[in-house]
Amino acid sequence: MNINSICVCGAGTMGNGIAQAAAQAGFSVILYELNTAVLEKAKNATSENLQMLVGKEKITAEEREKIILLIHYTNDIQTCLADVFIEAIVEKAEIKIALFNQLAELNHSECIFATNTSSLSVTAIAEKIQRPERVIGMHFFNPATIMKLVEVVNTPHTNETTTNTIMELAKQMGKVPVLCKDAPGFIVNRVARSFYTETMRLVEEGHVSVEAADKLLEASGFKMGPFKLMDLIGNDVNYAVSCSVYEQMNKNERFKPSYLQEQKVKEGKLGKKSGEGFYKY
Numbered sequence: 509m510n511i512n513s514i515c516v517c518g519a520g521t522m523g524n525g526i527a528q529a530a531a532q533a534g535f536s537v538i539l540y541e542l543n544t545a546v547l548e549k550a551k552n553a554t555s556e557n558l559q560m561l562v563g564k565e566k567i568t569a570e571e572r573e574k575i576i577l578l579i580h581y582t583n584d585i586q587t588c589l590a591d592v593f594i595e596a597i598v599e600k601a602e603i604k605i606a607l608f609n610q611l612a613e614l615n616h617s618e619c620i621f622a623t624n625t626s627s628l629s630v631t632a633i634a635e636k637i638q639r640p641e642r643v644i645g646m647h648f649f650n651p652a653t654i655m656k657l658v659e660v661v662n663t664p665h666t667n668e669t670t671t672n673t674i675m676e677l678a679k680q681m682g683k684v685p686v687l688c689k690d691a692p693g694f695i696v697n698r699v700a701r702s703f704y705t706e707t708m709r710l711v712e713e714g715h716v717s718v719e720a721a722d723k724l725l726e727a728s729g730f731k732m733g734p735f736k737l738m739d740l741i742g743n744d745v746n747y748a749v750s751c752s753v754y755e756q757m758n759k760n761e762r763f764k765p766s767y768l769q770e771q772k773v774k775e776g777k778l779g780k781k782s783g784e785g786f787y788k789y
């Protein structure tokens with residue numbers, strides 16, 4: 509399928525990065541977000557990110573201008589007309605489903621709905637959308653402008669056109685798409701649960717400090733220690749993924765979410781985005 513336009517929904521941590529990556533690949537992008545303050549912040553962040561790329565001589569000043577012009581920022585859903593929708597809104601199935609259904613009313617019946625969910629069942633979302641064969645997971649990693657991996661998540665309903673279009677789109681965006689089936693946490697987020705929860709357990713039990721755990725794991729080859737990474741991802745988002753995988757794995761003890769992270773979320777210590785998480789920013 510030919511993609512003429514992409515609409516990214518949600519201009520938070522992930523949506524903004526995905527929109528920038530798509531515009532850098534030459535696509536015309538609509539970035540839809542309910543919160544106008546978030547939209548404004550996203551616009552400024554993209555402008556600054558691209559300026560940094562100019563500074564590093566990765567793009568020219570003219571290219572920066574072109575990329576900026578390719579992104580149209582809106583909080584009006586009526587203007588969201590596109591061939592592919594990539595949603596990166598709040599991690600709640602019913603809200604994602606409501607959004608896709610609203611967009612389906614406004615758009616042609618062939619448009620594709622891709623969800624960037626970290627852990628919700630893509631199949632359960634698809635089954636609540638008319639023509640579920642056009643629903644797929646397109647799971648980017650943080651920061652979306654830099655990380656190459658994209659898990660493309662097929663449900664039993666996804667048709668070949670949808671899969672091929674999204675695989676191709678990811679490649680056009682300079683990403684490395686890996687096709688996987690819909691399963692709790694897909695592949696990376698399931699494997700990564702232990703990286704986070706087991707390290708938090710070590711801290712809870714008093715075996716190691718947050719700082720020492722990060723230093724040790726970085727020295728052993730990880731680019732970022734688990735606590736720095738959770739602060740980057742957002743403790744609310746990371747905790748929600750742990751809870752979701754735990755529930756979907758029938759509350760298997762191995763996947764039990766951490767009390768320490770639950771506390772951080774309750775205290776509003778969400779990480780970089782709120783100014784404090786496991787570290788202060």
Ligand SMILES: NC(=O)c1ccc[n+]([C@@H]2O[C@H](COP(=O)([O-])OP(=O)(O)OC[C@H]3O[C@@H](n4cnc5c(N)ncnc54)[C@H](O)[C@@H]3O)[C@@H](O)[C@H]2O)c1
Binds near residue numbers: 518543625
């Ligand atoms: N943060 C990560 O590292 C990461 C990585 C991969 C995937 N994800 C997934 O991406 C999604 C977004 O995560 P995030 O970290 O960017 O969240 P975020 O909280 O930074 O951003 C979400 C944005 O969506 C907006 N929003 C909520 N409902 C909306 C609606 N109905 N229409 C339009 N905008 C709406 C919110 O105002 C908010 O700005 C989640 O599903 C999450 O699981 C997150």
